[in-house]
Amino acid sequence: MAESPATSGPVRHVGFFYRTAKEYATTVAAFLGDGVAAGEPAFAALPAGQLGRVADALGADARRVEFADMTELGRNPGRIIPRVQAFIDLHGGQHVRYVGEPIWASRSRAELQEATRHEALVNLAFAGADAEILCPYDSTRLGQAVIAEARQTHPLLLSGGDEGTSPEYSGPFGLPSSCTAPLPAWPDTAMIHTYRSDLSQVRALVLKSAREAGLPDERAGDLVLAVSEVAANTLRHTPSPGTLVIWHDSHEIVCEIHDDGVITDPLAGRRRPAPAALGGHGLWLVHQVCDLVELRSDNTGTTVRMHMAIRSRRPLS
């Protein structure tokens, strides 16, 4: 494990490519344990199966680390940055350590893309933070493309015990190409609806489809709120109609909103608005209630694709 001096200054964001469970546990535990020894707040968000492994390697120090199950926290990767920000804020002024593993081999294409986008946005969101961030990648099971993009989203890499800068790092505003590629086409069975100001009808269509797809009432209500918030932006920010598209399969229901608006802030919806703020709650709520949110925005318009899982999640490998 490379030395990690507790100097203040720009964030250190390290991609860690591991090959064995032992290397994983030893390295992650050393990173966290060094923080504990220095009296630094430490937070680890890992897939449930990895938590015990790291806690065992930490021994008694595990009690001084905050743990979270990444399959819950990072189910929608759009929720991770505000959670880490809350940890930093809680320990205001202190150097903090964070281990985050939002990428694992059994995640879907869309999930991997959004988790990769999250990794890229970490550089922007925490640019001024006094923090050390370690992001483990299972280099034996993840695809080449995922690893190649991790090299673009991390300024520093740790592999085989050697730490160094990543020559492929694309900077705090860089996004790997998969994050900006057009979204896959929707199926022929999709329902398409054009709206202008009748948001009540938009909500009724989403609720009906969600119930037909088998979404429980509470989650159907969540999806209605998310779609309504995005459709409200069409009314607020554009003079033209928006399009709602809904489809589902046995795993998930997906609602997509497309309009002529443009969202320029890459961190939109990833900062928790102050409770008294009179704006900024819309996309925040969308990320809080949806299982996954895909967003594409350029001069031609904005597409927001909101996913809700219907059954229990695919088991982790």
Place this chain on the structure above:
Amino acid sequence: MDLLTTSVATVESDSEPYTLVELTGEADVTNSDALREVLDTEVAKQPRTMIIDLSGLRFMDSSALHVILRANRVMDRQGGVLALASPREPVAKMLRLTAADQLIPVYPSVSEATAG
């Protein structure tokens, strides 16, 4: 039929009168200006207590929330108290997710709001 209807009453109680605003239907960006006008008018009368009864509200979006947060800000400044009563689950969840429920007291019923 309007998507959102509002009714306002001044209620005499054992202690002191309070303003009760009942919202029924769906509150969203298409009617938040109308909601703002209703609340502005009532807040301008500087009541000690204003209770918004949400029991008839099927849906509320962030535009409506912002109107309520704004009314709360003015009530605070005037030394008055705004409270929310009996939100249904989708609305209650939205108040929790935005942490608005930590800023404005939320009660299970109007009678509990008046007691609080």
